[in-house]
Ligand SMILES: [Zn+2]
């Protein structure tokens with residue numbers, strides 16, 4: 354692909370303990386979900402999922418969660434299973450507490466309903482958009498490359514987004530979506546998450562790189578320049594690419610929030626979730642998803658934002674950005690291994706602070722690759738932790754830090770897990786049951802080209818509402834591995850202890 358070609362203008366439960374009654378309540382809940390699957394909002398994906406699949410989901414979810422939680426959940430009055438934190442007998446977690454309703458978003462409605470744009474306009478001024486899945490991409494982001502020119506030395510390279518974009522075109526998915534214009538994030542937008550110095554050094558003002566701030570750039574063994582061995586710096590293009598990645602996600606999120614688009618998928622790089630207020634890290638310069646969440650708050654007054662981060666690495670930067678903020682629930686699923694996997698943060702005991710306590714959930718897997726986590730474990734995490742908490746929070750918009758390095762095909766140093774690409778399509782559909790379907794996925798990590806193309810295809814297909822082959826019964830019946838069960842039990846226990854104290 355010609356690097357000069359740009360994608361711009363391409364416009365073509367809160368639970369309460371009841372001890373001895375739990376067992377019978379669970380049984381009752383099971384029967385109730387079997388008979389009234391459509392009222393089971395955890396697994397009811399509204400018009401997206403067939404009722405047959407909902408039934409399979411609900412029956413299986415019960416047995417799987419039993420393994421993990423052993424009678425620690427119960428259905429509420431509407432038949433919605435909610436987590437019962439084991440040590441939370443008197444003070445339930447209220448993740449929706451003290452949050453005023455969004456003033457600028459229309460109520461959550463079925464995703465097929467077309468809602469006029471609100472008076473608050475987004476920065477880009479596209480012509481009228483089809484109400485479908487939005488895509489955003491800009492080939493300028495390919496120019497962010499190490500000056501050594503050897504992609505084999507750098508896992509996060511330009512071929513990643515080019516391959517995904519080509520795949521979406523080849524499969525005819527791009528044509529069913531609406532491609533929006535790309536743009537750079539503004540300085541003010543970057544400052545919503547990052548320090549002035551960070552923006553000054555890494556922003557798109559070339560002179561500043563040399564003249565101001567601490568000297569953060571080093572010469573790499575390959576002969577290139579970087580802030581660390583992974584995080585390369587291209588004097589001409591890195592700043593622009595990083596700002597475009599952030600700007601693309603911002604606009605996509607604003608358009609989805611305002612119902613100009615049904616949902617969205619951003620094919621962007623460099624990734625962002627490791628970037629903190631004042632430091633680039635792990636391929637990341639600006640935390641694009643965090644910036645987009647801030648813009649939803651600032652420009653649309655969105656009250657409750659859920660960020661799900663399923664990149665295999667913990668999103669330390671995103672966690673930091675919202676650690677004290679109860680209006681943003683951050684849920685990360687990542688390989689943790691007692692702090693021995695990059696970036697080392699993401700312990701389940703990191704549950705948020707001050708008013709944000711209880712609004713940070715780390716599903717940090719421990720147990721190494723013996724065996725590697727796979728579909729059964731990620732399904733279990735969604736059923737036992739992610740979806741119950743997400744439904745309890747009841748977000749207005751869902752942003753997904755959609756790294757695909759948990760997908761099979763990545764060596765142990767880059768993940769080593771065995772989740773299938775197809776499962777990420779399924780998980781996307783689960784998230785579409787939230788926030789009236791306002792879901793925006795943004796690429797983070799993932800380096801095996803086949804894996805990230807397959808997963809992107811699965812997720813965009815899901816966002817478009819396409820019929821997909823259901824998960825196999827054997828997978829639905831598979832119990833998560835012992836390490837995963839232990840990890841999930843620990844997470845539930847810690848969340849209960851920390852959030853009730
Ligand atoms: Zn290099």
Ligand SMILES: [Zn+2]
Pocket residue numbers: 664665666756758797798799
């Ligand atoms: Zn990653």
